[in-house]
Amino acid sequence: MGMDRREFLRLAGLTCIGIGVGGAQLFVRARIASSEFAPTDERLNAERWAMVIDLRKFRTEEDYQRVIDACHRIHNVPKMPDPEDEIKWIWTEDFEHSFPGQMNPYVPPEIEEKPILLLCNHCTNAPCTRVCPTKATFKRPDGITAQDYHRCIGCRFCMAGCPYGARSFNWRDPKKFVKDPNPEYPMRGPGVVEKCTFCVERLEKGKRPACVEKSNGAMLFGDLNDPNSEVRRYLAEHFSIRRKPELGTQPAVFYIIGGEDHV
């Protein structure tokens, strides 16, 4: 087929315009589609979601494992074989390393040896959302620190920013290491950061976070701005602590360690 230079340029030009218009349309459509999203009727709402973990009610190893498994199973959290690649949304750590600086040599052994349940604190003043260069991690109006796996560029600035080690990076493709994938929740690819989301997808359907549901009342979830909420009433009755409060991040996860019964 013969084609002179002029014809080639004309065709090439038209093709470029066509691609441009098509691309712009797709872009506009995507915008419209996202603005059509509306909350469902059964959605749980709050001004400021928060969690209280009453560690006195966690007695056996099984109590911990039950809530951890509930979370990791429904969110397709992989079990990576190499500890360097570990991904965890909710896990346990001892008192000394959960609350560095608050340890003294004379704390009762039952507290020293007590596993503490750790997860993202959904800080009011979150350093991770402050440092993210693409708003892939961001604060929702209800206080939840959300994570967009499809926008994250994998720079890991948020991991450097988080003072609580709550964030995990997919160093390798996690898909192979998810035993029983839950099709209801997105599977992550390699190269993005993930963490606990306070089960935003469950709140949308009117359900409380999976860990809370499986905790048999040891974990409470509610609105911190509502003085009559379960969490507020519980916090008013029990002495609670938060991790690294001195950093001013204002964590929304409160711990009741125990001990006041002896006072």
Place this chain on the structure above:
Amino acid sequence: MFEKALVGSKRYWTLIFVLLGIIFAGFITYLFQLKIGLGITGMSRDVSWGLYIGQFTFLVGVAASAVMIVIPYYLHNYKKFGRIVILGEFLAVAAVTMCLLFIFVDMGQPMRIFNVILHPTPRSILFWDAVVLSGYLLLNILIGWNTLHAEYKGAPPPKWIKPLIYISIPWAISIHTVTAFIYQGLPGRHFWLTAIMAARFLASAFSSGPALLLLLALLVRRYTSFDPGREQIQSVAKIVTYAMIVNFFFFLLELFTVGYSQIPGHLHPFKYLFFGLEGHGRLVPLMWISVLLAVFSIILLVIPPTRRNETTLTVAAASVFLSLWLDKGFGLIIGGFVPNPFERVFEYWPTLPETIITLGVWAVGFLVLTVLYKIVISVRESVGYEEVAH
């Protein structure tokens, strides 16, 4: 003017092909990383930045080579630096190119990198770093290329270049400040949470950049017919001396604050780096070598005869460079992550693929540098260099 880079001696082409070979090896390994993920590096959940970000941080400093020559030449009318100002600017071009590449190879999802522009986020320091680094790259390419081209044509440089040169001075300060801000504003990283970090970045940049420039100037003199000049090299040596002393002084300030206050969180990273913590001390030898080289180089630089003697000066400049490479390219980043936020020690060491990719990026930088320097030298060889008022 670019055609000057296409003809050269056998040695020039050998260098080009060796560099291309290293780049190729790095590129193939990068494809491997792209396929498997960043898991092929030594980084982990606990030490989530490593060699790549360390190199990026160190090379932002090397880019300061330009400004330390530009200030005396353009602001203080120190005409002698006219011979080497272009070498400083082109070294900055090569260094910033490497910086951007190191950020790129560190990305988990590099194909999404334009999200930084598509969703600009001014509260993120990384956004500003991308802005100042690409701006500095552009400034140095424009300034270097246009002034050299004017020299080639035997004409004065275009007038519009002057404001850009003046802008490039505070701009150079900004790249170090913003890069330091990436680290020094994070609430949970005690090692980085220090107001002197940006100042120390500047001091170490003003010593490592000119130190490399000094070594390159000596190489240029040995292997080409263009002589950057003995007095010029001595002036750069004095700049390195002052900056290195200030840098070491700032380091001592850090040590005092941490050592005298004895706040555990602040003390632990220093303990880990210099003495080892909980039986882990992989970085201890490197950190001591860095300190010893710093002291050794300062002694050589301060004593006038060893500074004037070009052999001992070469040793001193190489020591400065290596000392700061270990300090900023390695210790600074790892110290921020060890111990981790739980005060537990998990160590980091780069893997072989990670090292090959790192060498590949360095080779890209040296390729850019070689080609640009080749053009400079060929232009100077063909038209000769005259000191002109600017």
